[in-house]
Amino acid sequence: MGDLIKLLRAGLPAEAVLTDPDVIRVYAKDMASFCDAGTAAAVVLPRTVEHVQHVMRTATALRVPVVPQGARTGLSGAANATDGCVLLSLVKMDRIIEINPVDRIAVVEPGVVNAVLSRAVAAQGLYYPPDPSSWEQCTIGGNIGTASGGLCCVKYGVTAEYVLGLDVVLADGRLLTTGRRTAKGVAGYDLTRLFVGSEGSLGVVVRAVLALKPAPPEQLALAAEFPSVAAACEAVCEIMARGHAPSLLELMDRTSVQAVNALGNMGLPESTAALLLAAFDTPDPAADLAAVAELCTAAGATEVVPADSAAESDLLLQARRMTLPALEALRSATMIDDVCVPRSALAAMLDGTAAIAAKHGLLIGVCAHAGDGNTHPVVCFDPADADESRRARESFDEIMALGLELGGTITGEHGVGVLKKDWLARELGPVALELQRSLKQVFDPLGLLNPGKLF
Structure with a gap:
């Protein structure tokens, strides 16, 4: 360890290499539960590409693992330390290098x-467009590492669709x-897409070229109350089948609604079994909302309340963004699942999750990016209670199994990390898993980059 610290400091500013054990512990984990973390040798905070190159050359020379990190808002343990590693935190590389309105691109460092x-x-x-719920804290580098999504994905897509180019150490x-x-380009294999979602296991992103869109009109939203999850999901299917293009289509179950009210006194209707939020940023959003309101009513909505202004719409969206912290406030720990299913299977996914909660006697709140079938069941439990912790883990696994049975995937936007690597093998199958491991070997033959994650 002495050689490692000495060599790191030989090419880095003194303040960039942190070895205080208390500081190292702070950087050791992201926000995921049930994910082990080791004890790192150091935390390094580079400010330049050359700093990152020095770290990787030093790590290769000494055969030391490196764990790239962003803001550590991830929910899969992908940023967790391994024993003896260098925690490479990119948060100080936070420059917006260029915003080009003609080419509609931004060039940024990963810590932005x-x-x-x-x-x-x-x-x-x-x-x-990509706007994860943690958008006030999460970094672009972390978004790229986990291929993050957000509330707007139903219309605008996820991070992968906005990354045009990368510089990678x-x-x-x-x-x-x-x-x-450029707007188009098909020269050679698409290595850019390969790095998006690779969770720091193939290289360290140090610069990104991102696609931008013209600013849309202000969106207007509505809230629709439903007596059952099935009725709300029927409305979702009708909205999409009729060709509507909402900028947001989100669902909250009763548990989530009650949690948000308890935390923020938002005044949401606690008697509802499911609350559907829809928004449009079209030239005539009021007309689109009126059409969607009719579909919601036909599907069984007991009340549909359109917002009169952008400010009222923002309040509705604020309630949705509060869901995770509100559920976290109910218990001392949570496990946040990230199962995405076909929209047509959304009702079966939510009803199945409710049955799993009842089976294990647990509080599980569900919010969902309903427009693209991405559900976030949040398992609330007391980690000091061994039996409850066991039931939480079992329910989490059963929810992932249910998602696969319904033709879905174990992660829509949070990544695999430590939390889901056993499940990744089940989803991919042996042939795909072998090829993905072979790709890892090509880019990282010594296995130094974020070891123990994904596979």
């Missing part, structure tokens, strides 16, 4: 916070440039 970028491009009449310190700045 999602909300900071969104506001910066909005000031120039542009829009960066490889395990041996070489700098790789992938992709392009």
Whole structure:
């Protein structure tokens, strides 16, 4: 360890290498429960590409593992330390290098916070759509690492669709440039997409070229109350089948609604079995909302309340963004699942999750990006209670199994990390798993980058 710290400091500013045990413990984990974390040798906070290259060259020379990190808001343990590793935190590389309204691109470093970028491009009449619930804290590098989504995905898609090019420091310190700045480009294999969602296991992203869109009109939202989850999901299916393009289509179950009211006194209808939030940013959002309101009523909605203004719409969306912290406030720990199913299977997914909660005697609240079938069952439990912790883990696994049975995937936007790596093997199958491990070997032959994650 002494050689490692000495060599790191030889090419880095003194303040960039942290070895205080208390500081190292702070950086050791992301926000996932049930994910082990080791004891790192050091935390490194680079500010330049050359700093990152020095870290990777040092790590390769000494055969030391490196765990790249963003803001550690992840929910799968992908940023957790392994014993003896260097925790490579990219949060100090936080420059917006360029915003180009003609080419509609932004060039950024990985430590740029999602909300900071969104506001910066909005000031120039542009829009960066991916908006994870943690957008005020999470970084673009972390979003790229886990292929993050957000509330707007139903219309605008996920992070992968906005990453045009990357600069990546490889395990041996070489700098790789992938992709392009142009609107089109098909030269060679799409290495850019390969890195998106790779959770820092293939290289360290140090710069990204991101696609932007023109700023849309202000959106208007509505809230629809339903007497059952099945009725709400029927409305979702009708909305999509009729060709509507909402900018947001979110669902909250009764447990989530009650939790949000308890935390934020939001005044949501606690008697509802499911609350559906829909929004449009079209030229005539009121007309679109009226059409959706009719579909909700036909599906069995007991009340449909459209917002009169953008401010009222923002309040509804604020309630949805509060769901996770509200559920976390109910118990001292949560496990947040991230199962995505076909929209047609959404009702079966939610009803099945409710049955799993009843079977295990647990509180499980569900919020969902209903428009794309991405559900977030949140298992609430007391980690000091061994039996309750066991039941929480079993229910979490049963929810993932249910998702696969319904033709879905174990993760729509949170990634695999430590939490779901056993399930990744089940979803991929032996042939795909072998090929993915082979790709890892090509980019990281010594297995130094984020070991123990994914596979």
